[in-house]
Amino acid sequence: MALFGLLGGKKTSVGLDIGSGILKVAVIDHSGSEPELVKVATTEVAADAIVEGEVMDPGIVAEAIRGLFSAAGVKQKQVVTAVGGRDVIVKKIQMDRMKEADAREVIRWEAEQHVPFDMANVELDFQILDPSAEGLQMNVLLVAAKRELVDSRTSLLAEAGLRASIIDVDAFAIHNAFELNHPDALQGVVAIANIGHEITNVNILEDGVPVLTRDLSVGTRRFREDLQREKGLSAEDSEKVIQGQAQHPDLASYVDARGEEIAVGVERAAAFLATASRSAGGLSRVYTAGGGSRVPGLNDALSSRLKVPVEQANPVQRLKVRDAVFDAVAVDEVAPLLLLSVGLALRRAA
Template identity: 40%
Template sequence: MFGKKKKVVGLDIGSSQTKVVELLPGKTKRLINYGISKILPDAIVEGEIIDREAVLDSIRTLFESRNITTKDVVIGLAGRDVIIKRIVMDRLSEAETREQIKWEAEQYVPFDINEVSLDFDVVNPNYGENQQEVVLVAAKNELINNLTALLKELNLNPIIIDTAAFALQNAFEYNYQPGPDETIALVNIGAGMTIINVIKGGSSLLARDVYYGVNSYINKLQKEIGFNYEDAANTVKGTIPVGASQDSIQGVFESFVNDLSTQIERSLQFLTTVTGEEKVSKMFITGGGALIANMVDYLKRRLNVSVEVFNPFKNILYDPSIFAPEGVEMIGPVLTQAVGLALRGD
């Protein structure tokens, strides 16, 4: 939302990994390079950078190990310091809307309005009599300034600051062609956070960040079965420790998916209450959590909706060997947000 389009690298700073995607600009996009680098546990907690040096080291290692020389980057914001809300206001010109949006935002943004950066997108200019519908975005200046300073310390230039929810939407709309009347739920199941963006007709109906993700599954395995962190993390990836009870692990998994489904359900119920939209047509899941065995089937059964793993490279050209040996099916979902950010450059 914040900034103009140009050639960039998409940089997704997550709570457990840093991801980068570099695309060849042009009408038909081609993947040039990508990289994934781990971040020390608890270096980022609920979107807040706790261990600055650990995050710097992860990004530095990523760019150096992948020989990425491009300095212009796009980053995505998420968490409690970011608000995305659909609002109705008087129909005005774009210039007048920009002037008025600050006063409108005061009604919806739970922060000091002088301490946030605002942007907006008119999604329905003819909402009602002399009214328009606008997607309002607000982000705390402190969050933006901290990330900008961190990147500049690495000689990186954050030319566009987007939101993680809109990055998902950007990646989806480039790779898929939903019908104008389809209501689609995009769900990125990350390590510490799940990002939900429900879209219809090219605009966001609801965007929410939920502090529940793969780390919650790992914690459940540690607490309820007694695994150490390494065994729990490996179990999530499909490698079960010798002698572990399959039934116990299955029980923890079902408990995790049930809790995650409840979080998603609450968002969808809120959508129905606020917008009157009926049940979503389809759900696309992505992020590391989308790769957990049986996740699609359990979500489909629990939420009673069609669920598919989001392929962010569906319409992007790439050499299959770039994803060897794991393959694009295993790497792609982890890179979805970074792809959506990289697509901002053209």
């Protein structure tokens, strides 16, 4: 499922995650019997060039993408990237059972009842979740994105000298990487919280299907600003504290407060799902990813607040990794940031 582009047989896929704090690129070779991660690279983005997922300064971001590709020696010009945020909607809907080709004819009409955007300017895709079931109704996962968002992503890439072979949705790419690496977590209701620099993407999976997504305006930037504003630390010193390279006696109280915000977001998303699907199944486990999953004490704070186990998702838990990929960077430090880029590179473009 993708908003744009075709899946196919390309040998290598380049996944590009345009984060508001850090750009990440992951390259996966699909020519062997199983996908193999052959390259990863990251670079920081200038402060405020991307705010809450929105690219404010395309020139600066395009330049940073060019720099990242040349430093990492990525020659391919076709990339797989994704959009997310409030201009993208992922929703599980019910509609009359029909063949996929017929559903494609009527999906725009169906979507009208579920998507609060102007339908003339929307990119849509869908997937039938229970194709072999028999009832009169079928469950469909619907995704809709404002065309403007897809267009601006395409023009950003063009400015960086790249083309999008696929434009995916953040939540699906995250799910894709998660599914491969944590197959044992595909039962019941599980949440993935990708805690980034500015945004936390909450992804609720029901029996392995990503049925609901929510974005929270919390990320490591908030933790850093708490320490800067209230404790007078410099940006660099705060960053060291939130990455666990230095200690601060007051970090725990900020972790509790911000952790509470994330926990409430996760809890609400899970509760919404329970009401919408009339299922009683409560949240059984939370996986964290992104830079925020490395903040000391945050996973424990979430776990004691939500009363379920919380652990870090690892995009290279099962994925095959070519020798030397993590020679220049510590895998434990960087892997949690790569869930989305790995999920993107797992797609094979046409």
